[in-house]
Amino acid sequence: MTQRSTVILGTGSYAPERVVTNEELSKTVDTSDEWIHTRSGIRERRIAGPGETTSDMGAAAARRALEAAGLTAADIDLLVVATVTPDLVMPAAACLIQTKLGVPSTAACFDLNAACSGFVYALDTACAMLTSGRYRRALVIGAEKFSSIVDWQDRTTCVLFGDGAGAVVLGTTEQPGVGLLGTKLGAFGESAELLYVPAGGSNEPATAASIAARRHCVKMKGKEVFKLAVRVMDEAARDILEQHHVRADQISLVIPHQANLRIIEAISEYLELPMERFFVNVDRYGNTSAASIPIALDEARRSGRIKTGDLTLLVAFGAGLTYGSALIRW
Numbered sequence: 213m214t215q216r217s218t219v220i221l222g223t224g225s226y227a228p229e230r231v232v233t234n235e236e237l238s239k240t241v242d243t244s245d246e247w248i249h250t251r252s253g254i255r256e257r258r259i260a261g262p263g264e265t266t267s268d269m270g271a272a273a274a275r276r277a278l279e280a281a282g283l284t285a286a287d288i289d290l291l292v293v294a295t296v297t298p299d300l301v302m303p304a305a306a307c308l309i310q311t312k313l314g315v316p317s318t319a320a321c322f323d324l325n326a327a328c329s330g331f332v333y334a335l336d337t338a339c340a341m342l343t344s345g346r347y348r349r350a351l352v353i354g355a356e357k358f359s360s361i362v363d364w365q366d367r368t369t370c371v372l373f374g375d376g377a378g379a380v381v382l383g384t385t386e387q388p389g390v391g392l393l394g395t396k397l398g399a400f401g402e403s404a405e406l407l408y409v410p411a412g413g414s415n416e417p418a419t420a421a422s423i424a425a426r427r428h429c430v431k432m433k434g435k436e437v438f439k440l441a442v443r444v445m446d447e448a449a450r451d452i453l454e455q456h457h458v459r460a461d462q463i464s465l466v467i468p469h470q471a472n473l474r475i476i477e478a479i480s481e482y483l484e485l486p487m488e489r490f491f492v493n494v495d496r497y498g499n500t501s502a503a504s505i506p507i508a509l510d511e512a513r514r515s516g517r518i519k520t521g522d523l524t525l526l527v528a529f530g531a532g533l534t535y536g537s538a539l540i541r542w
């Protein structure tokens with residue numbers, strides 16, 4: 213039987229118009245451009261406008277990906293949205309995006325939560341569903357309105373995050389050696405409390421007291437997350453390279469999750485791969501969680517940094533703590 217593999221037919225991204233600089237943040241919390249930039253590499257981030265939702269941003273990115281693929285919403289039979297900030301607890305953001313785009317009612321639509329690793333998890337999920345032969349064309353979206361769960365009075369977290377969305381259209385090919393060559397996913401659930409939102413779930417539903425105590429906002433032990441992120445991203449990258457008998461220097465471009473420039477620099481050092489082989493846009497967007505890799509992928513593709521025949525490595529980590537890597541031949 214011929215082997216099917218998954219290929220990326222088009223990419224798209226969307227960032228809200230409003231730019232919030234470090235300078236602007238330093239007027240509301242005790243911080244500075246110098247501190248934020250030296251510790252994280254971030255200069256500015258985009259923040260969604262009033263009334264602008266995760267599904268609005270996801271739909272905008274998806275429209276661009278469909279256009280790039282030369283397809284329409286009618287061609288899609290699988291829609292997966294990676295997000296930790298869906299418009300509503302239910303139904304899924306995927307169903308809201310389905311309606312905004314006009315994706316047929318015969319399409320499977322669902323959300324997936326693996327935090328900042330969400331896009332790599334969603335890519336793997338869609339890939340498995342497509343190569344099963346039961347679905348033909350998928351939209352995989354990473355979309356976040358992270359500003360909605362950030363504590364804007366907590367300088368240790370609020371300076372790091374931003375809003376946005378990225379998307380890819382996936383199809384299949386029988387051409388050997390191209391497309392999504394493999395993925396590696398995993399999680400360290402025992403470290404869940406290093407990065408989490410304590411209230412708002414079924415464990416601690418909203419009360420006036422939980423809201424007053426800001427328990428619906430992100431809490432993070434930054435230093436511990438940093439150390440684990442470096443170790444886990446390095447291992448996830450090495451594992452997938454080894455699995456596919458690829459040397460690090462054969463990778464044309466690494467697209468890492470954009471959380472902190474120092475994390476990316478550490479991975480570059482560990483893999484002995486120069487920073488020129490890493491795509492970086494954390495300076496302009498901050499950490500957009502599940503949207504970070506697909507936004508970077510789209511920018512890399514559109515700016516000509518990815519060419520046919522290239523090998524690209526995606527590597528992510530996020531709350532959970534989850535991790536994931538993927539190897540793509542274009």
Ligand code: ACO
Pocket residue numbers: 242243244247248251252327328329367368369371407432434435436437438441471472499501529530531
């Ligand atoms: N402005 C000024 N000072 C600050 C700020 C700020 N915004 N934030 C913290 N500080 C202070 C601290 O209070 C501390 O002061 P102290 O020494 O008097 O106690 C000092 O700066 C140093 O703080 P550290 O936390 O030690 O700084 P560090 O160098 O570790 O950098 C950072 C902090 C940027 C958060 C880093 O640890 C990091 O990036 N961690 C990883 C976070 C991450 O990637 N999270 C995303 C996960 S993905 C997802 O799923 C969402």
